[in-house]
Amino acid sequence: MSLADRVLYPDFLSRTMSADEAAALIPAGAHVGMSGFTGAGYPKAVPGALARRIESLNAQGHGFKIGLWTGASTAPELDGALAQVDGIEMRLPYQSDPTVRRQINAGHMQYVDIHLSHVAQFVWFGFLGKLDVAVVEVAGVLPDGRLIPSSSVGNNKTWLDQADKIILEVNAWHNPQLEGMHDIYYGTDLPPHRKPIPMTRPDERIGEPYLRCDPNKVIAVVMTNQPDRNSVYAAPDDTSNRIAGHIIEFLQHEVKKGRLPKDLLPLQSGVGNIANAVLAGLNNGPFENLTAYTEVLQDGMLDMLRSGTLASASATALSLSPTAMQDFNDRIDYYKQRIVLRPQEISNHPELIRRMGLIAMNGMIEADIYGNVNSTHVMGSAIMNGIGGSGDFARNAYLSIFMTPSLAKNGAISCIVPMASHVDHTEHDVQILVTEQGLADLRGHSPSQRAEIIIDRCAHPDFRSALHDYVARAKRSAVGQHTPHLLNEALSWHQRYVETGSMRAPAGPASPAGPA
């Protein structure tokens, strides 16, 4: 497919150039807003060219770095390449790249971990400074200069609107039939001029299928033909199947009690293998005519759409394996009737999440016995990925579910701990915890009641008695019985892991602070 097939706005043809030429237009110290959400729709060529330029200039002592803003995580070609050359001064909002993570945890990169629904408006408000350059991947350009989005929308509307200069990557790899799948809402405004967002159903279209773009700001157009990251999901295993089973049983129970309609409420699902297994469970489960209002459409949801279990899905990005992507392209006419891709300030908007009453299902790193959830940090200090949209969904959902296997690191870590080493979701926002051991329904329970439920239902049996012992001793000596803690022991399991590589107590005399 030639340039002329994808870029129908004639003036842009003269602005076509190589990725290296385009990358040369990005100044040192710039705030750069790049497209990309969960490995979909990120620019494929300019970031690598920019990394090469930075590497070369830094070798000459220039100290070239940028501030890198995206939708969410991208791929090795973007985050990885720029981090590899130490080219990122500050990164926001969500990332999951190993090199970026290493740089942040080494103290070489600043990372600002923002709720995904907040990012766009913080830029509109001027809270993050001026956006200098947007680098946005699109599937094509219309004759009037409007843009056909590619496999994610993320913050692209905001980057195009707010940046002084725009670099477009037109990726011929994307199916041209993506055209029409997107819904870009332009009714947002700054307070005090905001109006209600006119959406009441997950499949409703309230905007336009194209991104607006001031052609005068476009300084470069780069042609690419490269696939998205398209990572493979692990097949569901016994642990994830058991988590899925507990959730499905719980949802059936809620329907029976009249607390959920029989076709449930719109589903939100985090990304990852456990989440994907839960979707597989739902696809084989008792529910029909479901809907999804979520951030990312992954393999499990595509399967549910294909089988008809899921009637429609709204997201801001696709995050499909190569096999699922092939299926998506093969049946794109079918999927286009059932999928809407929106800007992330809409896919994650508290107003819409609360109004539509979502069932939010998100992974976590650990929960404590009182129901506080850590989604972002390892041992209190090191970042894993980021909060993503989990806060947008958990706080505003009809039902807020967090899930994890009860053990990590081959059993060295208990994912149920006395005190979370970092809190991203407070006790006020967590209703349901699930591990392969069972499901804890925390609604209407006080912290000390929650502790009994969480330990007995969710903790691995190897750690249960130590957790009960912690609570019993805390009840004897804490300054208050509302949330009894032993301050000098609350984080000792994490400290022991740091020191010994395991939260388990060493062999020998029983330790009061952890399990044998």
Added chain:
Amino acid sequence: MSLADRVLYPDFLSRTMSADEAAALIPAGAHVGMSGFTGAGYPKAVPGALARRIESLNAQGHGFKIGLWTGASTAPELDGALAQVDGIEMRLPYQSDPTVRRQINAGHMQYVDIHLSHVAQFVWFGFLGKLDVAVVEVAGVLPDGRLIPSSSVGNNKTWLDQADKIILEVNAWHNPQLEGMHDIYYGTDLPPHRKPIPMTRPDERIGEPYLRCDPNKVIAVVMTNQPDRNSVYAAPDDTSNRIAGHIIEFLQHEVKKGRLPKDLLPLQSGVGNIANAVLAGLNNGPFENLTAYTEVLQDGMLDMLRSGTLASASATALSLSPTAMQDFNDRIDYYKQRIVLRPQEISNHPELIRRMGLIAMNGMIEADIYGNVNSTHVMGSAIMNGIGGSGDFARNAYLSIFMTPSLAKNGAISCIVPMASHVDHTEHDVQILVTEQGLADLRGHSPSQRAEIIIDRCAHPDFRSALHDYVARAKRSAVGQHTPHLLNEALSWHQRYVETGSMRAPAGPASPAGPA
């Protein structure tokens, strides 16, 4: 004023009875939804009568307790009386009563601390079980049985709607001219049937001035003539004046930078002496034509309305001192043009808070150096009051400000600590911290950048070097540099306070873990 003046629905006259007779209609184990929000509009007579009944029955070995649900805090006549006789099994959502607090912290009462905007819908959803009895104070009854709310609305709409049986207290103390000040929105529904809430301005009326009530459910009408709690606020002192000064200077700076309109955005203010002092500062400050969209209208806001600095205020309750209440009654025609009282699911609704772009100003107990805020717990274990609406506002506001003096307990406690002993507002939700020392603007900063800003701007000088020392040592040995912590020392300041009565290190050799 006679019964016949206040209760115009003829059938209710025959259901008039004493508080003791009404209290006898409340069964043991009942879930009882009582009116009351921040010491306003709570039932004055039935709770005390119920407490006497419980005391007498429990003396006979009956083990009589109830589940007590309210709008928010009430008064000694309600929370205090029932807690005194050990009559509350479970309490929700917010409380501030010393006897209730003592009971919770002794482990004798369960307390479920829920975001105030969540309470009503959790009851609609059936998450908290069946509401058996509503005990609601009103200012009067219309000929058709509808109710004139009194000085707070809170969850009364929900209690009246959901309870099987209703006990009304008609309080002749309330000014009959309260009629028309309230705006009760009946457009809520359960998902998936919810619609946008049609409000775009703080002073907009979208409902009805009266509470609907099924007269068939009313089992008792009790007449009272008693004032609300009407606590006195402390006069602003040097510390609170300095906090107010920092906030006003910051808001002026934001206007100058074009990040706020010159008449700001709607103000939300927490309750208490510091908040009241900030309002006094605003009243004497440079801004005009302000609006408020808040939970509670306290003395400071009434002053601002009287002076004209504040054009209008929306709240769910009045919380006025006796002097301010006198002024309110004296000029009620003036205030009625400028005040709207709403149900708390509307005053605190995320959809509206985000749409209108509030400036949220809330108190806190402590913040840590990375910007996590504790609003509820003392030394990690003991409840103080509860989260109230602070989470509803902080998460969804345009600007989220938390404030506290830098020291507590005569200097024994630093309100800026290495790690918060409980987290109610995560690093993702906190933008601005203020103490009398200064203001920390955390927007767009990583955790380790925030630590420098918070310590230098907000911590008391006595504790600054110990906090910097903590960060420096954490940077040397933490497992990650994103949020560097020393796990075995993070809560040591709190532990030292528990052990010695002070976070300050004892005299003698310098301790690495705290200030001299």
